[in-house]
Amino acid sequence: MLPEVNVMAMNAVARETVFTLRRQIAKIEGTLPERLQAPVPGAPLDAARLDMTLVRRGLAVASADAFLRTGIERLDTALGGGLPRAALSEIHGLETRDAGAVAGFALSLVSLILKEKQGLPILWVGTTEIFHEAGLPYARGLHAMFGIEPEQLLFSEAPKLLDALWIAEEAARMTAFAAVILEIRGSPRLLDLTATRRLHARAQNAGRPVLLLRQAGEADPTAAPVRLIVSAASSASRETVAGTLAGSIGRPAFKVDIGKSRTALPGQFTLEWNPNEHAFAERTENPVAVVPASQRGADPAPAPGAVLAFPAIGSPAAGDQPSRQQHPAHRSPRRAG
Amino acid sequence: MISHRDNNTQRIAALDERAEALKLKRGMGIADARAMHPMIDVVEADPDADRRLLEGLADWCDRYTPLVAIDGEDGLFLDVTGCTHLFGGERAMQDEILTRFFQQGFDVRAGLASTPGAAWAAARFHGDRIIAGGEEEALLAPLPLSALRIAPETRALLESVGLRTAGAVMAAPRAPLARRFGATLLLRLDQALGRLDEAVSPRLPVAPLSVERHLAEPVMLTDDIERLVSRLAIALKTDLERRGEGARTLALLLFRVDGAVSRIAVGTSRPVREPRLIQRLFHERLTALEQNIDAGFGFDLVRLSVLSAAAFDLVQGDLTGEADDDDADIALFADRVRARLGEAAVLKPVVVESHLPERAVKTVPFAEAPQRRAPAAGRTAPPRTAPPMTIYPPERPVRLFRSPEPIEVPATEIPEGPPMNFRWRRALYRVARAEGPERIASEWWRQLPGEEEAPTRDYYRIEDSEGRRYWLYRQGLYSSAPQAAPPRWFMHGVFA
Numbered sequence: 001m002l003p004e005v006n007v008m009a010m011n012a013v014a015r016e017t018v019f020t021l022r023r024q025i026a027k028i029e030g031t032l033p034e035r036l037q038a039p040v041p042g043a044p045l046d047a048a049r050l051d052m053t054l055v056r057r058g059l060a061v062a063s064a065d066a067f068l069r070t071g072i073e074r075l076d077t078a079l080g081g082g083l084p085r086a087a088l089s090e091i092h093g094l095e096t097r098d099a100g101a102v103a104g105f106a107l108s109l110v111s112l113i114l115k116e117k118q119g120l121p122i123l124w125v126g127t128t129e130i131f132h133e134a135g136l137p138y139a140r141g142l143h144a145m146f147g148i149e150p151e152q153l154l155f156s157e158a159p160k161l162l163d164a165l166w167i168a169e170e171a172a173r174m175t176a177f178a179a180v181i182l183e184i185r186g187s188p189r190l191l192d193l194t195a196t197r198r199l200h201a202r203a204q205n206a207g208r209p210v211l212l213l214r215q216a217g218e219a220d221p222t223a224a225p226v227r228l229i230v231s232a233a234s235s236a237s238r239e240t241v242a243g244t245l246a247g248s249i250g251r252p253a254f255k256v257d258i259g260k261s262r263t264a265l266p267g268q269f270t271l272e273w274n275p276n277e278h279a280f281a282e283r284t285e286n287p288v289a290v291v292p293a294s295q296r297g298a299d300p301a302p303a304p305g306a307v308l309a310f311p312a313i314g315s316p317a318a319g320d321q322p323s324r325q326q327h328p329a330h331r332s333p334r335r336a337g
Numbered sequence: 338m339i340s341h342r343d344n345n346t347q348r349i350a351a352l353d354e355r356a357e358a359l360k361l362k363r364g365m366g367i368a369d370a371r372a373m374h375p376m377i378d379v380v381e382a383d384p385d386a387d388r389r390l391l392e393g394l395a396d397w398c399d400r401y402t403p404l405v406a407i408d409g410e411d412g413l414f415l416d417v418t419g420c421t422h423l424f425g426g427e428r429a430m431q432d433e434i435l436t437r438f439f440q441q442g443f444d445v446r447a448g449l450a451s452t453p454g455a456a457w458a459a460a461r462f463h464g465d466r467i468i469a470g471g472e473e474e475a476l477l478a479p480l481p482l483s484a485l486r487i488a489p490e491t492r493a494l495l496e497s498v499g500l501r502t503a504g505a506v507m508a509a510p511r512a513p514l515a516r517r518f519g520a521t522l523l524l525r526l527d528q529a530l531g532r533l534d535e536a537v538s539p540r541l542p543v544a545p546l547s548v549e550r551h552l553a554e555p556v557m558l559t560d561d562i563e564r565l566v567s568r569l570a571i572a573l574k575t576d577l578e579r580r581g582e583g584a585r586t587l588a589l590l591l592f593r594v595d596g597a598v599s600r601i602a603v604g605t606s607r608p609v610r611e612p613r614l615i616q617r618l619f620h621e622r623l624t625a626l627e628q629n630i631d632a633g634f635g636f637d638l639v640r641l642s643v644l645s646a647a648a649f650d651l652v653q654g655d656l657t658g659e660a661d662d663d664d665a666d667i668a669l670f671a672d673r674v675r676a677r678l679g680e681a682a683v684l685k686p687v688v689v690e691s692h693l694p695e696r697a698v699k700t701v702p703f704a705e706a707p708q709r710r711a712p713a714a715g716r717t718a719p720p721r722t723a724p725p726m727t728i729y730p731p732e733r734p735v736r737l738f739r740s741p742e743p744i745e746v747p748a749t750e751i752p753e754g755p756p757m758n759f760r761w762r763r764a765l766y767r768v769a770r771a772e773g774p775e776r777i778a779s780e781w782w783r784q785l786p787g788e789e790e791a792p793t794r795d796y797y798r799i800e801d802s803e804g805r806r807y808w809l810y811r812q813g814l815y816s817s818a819p820q821a822a823p824p825r826w827f828m829h830g831v832f833a
Contacts, residue, residue, distance in 0.1 A: 097764075097805060103735050104833020121667065135736035135830060139686035139698045144730055145833060150686045154667070154703065156674060163678055174670060176663035234769065234804035249772050249800050252833040273833065 027204070068112060068209070072271060072282045075256070080263040083109065083226060086207040088200040090227040092259065093215045096185065099134035101232035103183075104145075105254045106211050108273045108280065110179045111146040113209065115278060120178035122148065124155040125168045130185040131157055134215060145252075145275045152178075161190050165199075172202035172210045183213040187220050197223035219259055227260035233270050236283075251275065253283060350382045384410070394443075395540055396598040399590065400638050401434065403547070404539045412460075414453055414537045427467050435465065441596050450476070453537055454529025458484035458503075473530050478504030485525050491518050544588065546580075547642035548572040555594050555635025559623050562591065562639065566619045569641040570612035583608025583649035589619060591630070592638035599630055603676045606668045606704035608647045614669060615641075621677040671703040692777050694737060694829065731775055732798065734808045734830030741827035744809065752815045755797045759809070761828050766801040773797035774811075792824070798832065806832035 067082030076082045083089055093102035110122055124137055139150035156171075158164035161184060168182040182199070184191060196212070200223045203210040212224065219227065233253040237244040253272045258265065270283040347367035356377065361370050367379055387410065395413055398405045401424070404416035417430065424430035431449050438445040448459025450468035455476060459466050462480050477484060480503050482492045495518065500506050506514070506526065515523050527533040548569045556562060566589060577583060585608055591599040603618045623630070671683040685706035691697045745760040755771035774795035781790060792813035799807045808831065813824035 097762075100734070100736055100806060100831030100833055101804075103831075107735060107833065120663070132739060135734075135738040136700070138694075138734055138737035138830060139688060140694070141733035141735045141737075141830075141832075144732065145735065150688045150698070154671075154683060154685055155700075156683045158678060158682065167674055167678075167682070170670060170673065174666055176666040176670070232804040232806065235800060235806065247770050249770055249798050249806060249832075252806065253804070254833075255804075 068109065070109075070112070070271075071280050072269065074282065075267070075269050075271070078258055078263060078265045078267040079226060079261050083209070085113075085209055086204050087226070088196060088203050088210045088212055088222075088224040090196075090212045090214060090222055090224045090260075092217055092219070092227060092229045093213070094229065094231060096133050096216045098231050099130075099215050101252075101254050102213050102215060102230050103134075103137065104252055104273070105228075105230045105256070105271075106181055106213055107142065107146045107148065108254075108278075109209075109211065110181070111148065111278045112280075113178050114147065114152075117178045119152070120176070121152045121154055122179045122181065123171050123177050124153065124181045124183065125164050125171065126155070126157060126183040127161050127164050127185065128157055128159045130183050130215060133185060134183075145273075147278055161188050165190065165195060168210065169198060169202055172199055172208070173206050175206050175208060177208060179209050179211060181211045181213060183215070184217070185215045187214070187218045191220075193221045193223055200224060222260070224260070225262050227258075229257040229259045231255045233283075236272055347379075387411075392540075393597065396600075397592065397596045398434075399541075399598065400549075400592050400640075401430065403541075403543045404537055405541075406537045406539055408457070412457070414456075416537045416539075417449070431465070431467065452529055452531045453535050454486060454525060455531075457486060458529065470531070474507065477529060478502065478507065480504075482506070485522070485529065487522055487525055491522055494518060495522075542644070544642035544644050545646060546573060546576050546584075547640055548576075549590075549638060549640035552637050552639065555637045556639070557632040557635045559627060559630075562589075562636070563616060563620055563623060565639045566641060567612050567616040569639065570615040573615075573641060573643065574610050574612055577610040577643070577646070577649070580646070581649060582646040583610045584615070584643040584645075585647050586644040587615060587618070588642045588644050589622075590638075590640040590642065591636040592640070593632070594634045594637050597631075597633065599636075601626065601630075602644065603672070604704060605672045606675075607665070608649045610649060617669070618672055618676045621673045625677045668703075675702070675704065691780065693780060694733065694777070695741075696780075698737075732832070734806075734832045737830040738828065741810070741829045744826045744828050746811075746826040753795065753811075755799060756809070756826065759799075759826065761807075766805075766807075768799050769802045769804075770800040771797050777810075796829070808832060 066085055067076075067079075068085050069076050069082040070079075091102055091106050093099060114120070114122075137153065137155060139153055142148040142153065143150065156164075156167050158167055164182065164184065168180055171177055171180045180203075199210050199212070231254070233255045235252050236250040237246060238248040238250040239245075251272050251274060253270055256269045256271055258267045271280045272283050273279075274281055349361060349363055349365045349367065349370060352361055352363065359374050359377075361374070361377070370377055371379075391407055391411070391413070395405045395407055398413055398415055402415050402417050402420045404414075406414040406416075408414050415434075417427075421427045421430050424433055427449055431447050435445060435447055446460050446464045448456045448461070448463060448466055448468070450456040450459055450473060451470040452473060455468050455473040458477055458480055459468050462484050463476070468476050482495055482501065482503060485503055485506070495501075495506065500509060503526075506522070507530075511523060524533065528535040550565060550569060556565065573584075584605065586602060586604050589601040589603075591601070593599070601619070601622055603622050605618065609615060609618075674682045680702050683703040684700040685703050687699045687701055687706060689697055689699050742761065746756040746758075747760075748757050749755065750757055753774075755773060756768055758765060758767045760766070774797055776793055776795050778793045779791035784790060794810040794812050796808060796810040799809055801807070808829050809826060810829055811824050811826050813822075815824060
């Protein structure tokens with residue numbers, strides 16, 4: 001009897017160690033629930049299944065509100081549940097002239113966060129260079145569009161990138177901010193894997209998102225689990241009682257590409273921001289009739305299903321185009337507004 | 338020997354003992370002196386440097402008393418009332434000051450008396466003497482008139498009537514003296530004798546609270562200084578608690594062994610008294626200044642002063658012991674950033690009632706911004722109170738450029754319409770859609786009289802062919818007048 005008990009105890013201890021290590025690894029890598037959840041081919045061992053249940057349980061606790069859902073089913077699935085709340089997320093703009101769209105997208109994410117954490121301030125850290133090139137956030141423009149009061153905004157301008165990084169790191173460890181936005185230009189050497197890892201670790205510990213806006217930046221190695229590439233998309237026309245107003249500039253829209261995510265699913269989305277409800281809506285067709293009617297209905301986003309590397313991962317609908325039934329559901333709030 | 342230029346002649350301004358031994362005198366022409374002794378070494382006087390040196394010495398004397406005043410070009414007043422016991426009595430203190438100055442290479446004379454006037458006279462005419470209260474008359478009586486701190490003209494007048502010593506002036510009847518020589522003479526006399534109070538106006542504002550530590554072994558390392566700061570802050574906390582206050586501005590004075598004084602100040606956006614917070618603020622400041630503080634042979638006196646204080650509101654924490662005070666966290670964060678990177682490191686936008694977009698939001702340093710408080714809901718927020726006639730407030734961009742950037746607009750569809758394309762930062766943009774104009778006139782009520790009215794602006798929201806949205810404006814209107822300059826276009830912001 002005794003030896004068996006001993007072996008069992010040792011097994012338990014060893015397993016516990018393995019779980020702890022795995023959890024740590026998962027935390028360092030920005031959690032990989034899907035990979036761990038993936039069914040093991042072949043005969044699953046008893047211990048392996050135990051592993052899986054435990055890991056899943058641990059993550060289930062975390063994932064209850066670990067992700068900020070964008071409200072777009074397809075995007076959330078592609079991101080593996082949404083944008084991680086307690087993490088560093090990178091938002092890239094390909095050119096400095098996209099700064100408006102990048103800032104707008106980041107602010108709409110902040111607006112989603114503020115729905116739950118009302119009244120908390122946000123901090124916008126930037127280098128003098130980027131504020132000079134792309135302009136300062138304008139407090140008057142934030143309220144109507146994103147519901148951010150001027151009193152909620154704090155910004156910090158550092159002449160040097162090193163100082164900006166220091167401010168962002170100090171702010172990232174605080175829980176008093178709803179979100180910290182760090183904006184830089186280009187791909188400086190200072191902001192390398194180590195620097196992003198430090199930011200990410202602090203964001204994880206504080207449980208607050210840090211958004212790293214990189215204008216005209218390249219896809220450098222980063223510790224952020226998610227990288228989104230944002231550019232402007234032509235806005236919707238204004239809706240009036242009499243119908244759409246031709247030639248008018250209505251709700252802003254963004255083209256969002258997933259550059260990096262935990263699920264490694266590619267995807268391109270055109271999101272429209274609804275400033276009245278502070279919610280995203282996906283645009284699956286161009287509402288402005290700039291294309292011939294014969295092409296109406298064609299999805300402008302390339303169908304990623306065909307080039308999918310891991311078809312088994314995620315939900316079955318992840319890589320596919322949304323079904324036709326989904327369209328009215330997505331489009332209805334926009335029509336109502 | 339030091340020369341100065343006086344009426345287009347180089348004259349001797351000051352000279353050392355060896356030059357005096359050569360029978361040279363102050364005020365003598367340099368040419369004459371050179372003729373007598375070709376070997377003399379002449380240096381041009383530099384009054385500014387002298388002044389700076391004197392100020393440096395005044396800073397250093399701050400270690401003896403906070404009330405240090407500069408007297409003329411070559412004197413310092415130290416009000417040591419209530420400070421002498423800290424240095425072992427008047428005699429010991431004076432000796433220490435003289436020794437220290439001597440070690441630094443200065444030839445200093447000191448006098449200590451109950452009145453500034455008597456001390457002044459004692460320092461200049463006796464040297465190293467301590468005058469007890471009541472002895473002023475005996476001290477001054479045999480001294481010449483220049484011991485009375487009076488103008489040279491008055492002195493010459495007095496001497497011309499035969500009053501050659503201070504004692505003679507004291508013995509003379511007062512009323513004729515006042516009538517003939519003015520009130521200043523008697524004022525100086527009374528001040529020197531202690532009949533009238535004379536206030537020494539200190540050079541620097543006196544800190545309401547300060548704690549200091551004399552060190553037997555000078556410290557050099559920043560870490561040691563920080564440790565000392567936290568010790569001093571603990572001592573300061575008791576005093577602040579007794580007064581029910583918290584510090585708004587703190588200064589750390591580091592007295593170097595060789596006489597240089599570093600003064601490091603930090604400001605806080607809300608009153609603090611917690612030693613840990615004070616230490617963290619100084620940590621940031623010291624880190625930022627690491628290159629600029631020259632420890633030399635070390636600091637032998639460290640003083641922490643509260644320069645300004647404000648009432649401290651006690652906050653009660655909840656039962657878990659965690660006072661959930663986000664605002665305090667943010668204030669501390671802002672203070673730390675400010676201590677490290679300067680006043681304008683953390684900015685807060687403040688909405689101002691104005692039509693002009695660049696004036697409608699003012700960015701102020703965090704410490705000066707109105708504090709965000711819960712009852713903010715009570716007062717109506719300015720952006721919500723839109724003008725009654727407009728249903729929707731006019732749309733404003735998410736980013737605004739510091740200063741509007743000029744753009745080239747080759748063509749507009751109609752003279753005062755939106756552009757068809759434009760060139761901004763050397764790239765050409767094709768306009769796909771445009772909304773506007775929104776006309777914003779200049780604010781004439783801010784105009785100075787005589788100033789020309791700024792042209793009105795017509796703002797357009799523009800979407801280019803790739804979907805980016807901009808905020809442009811045209812300054813001025815097209816005019817048919819032949820000499821009129823065409824209106825100019827500017828890029829002012831970008832929309833989401």
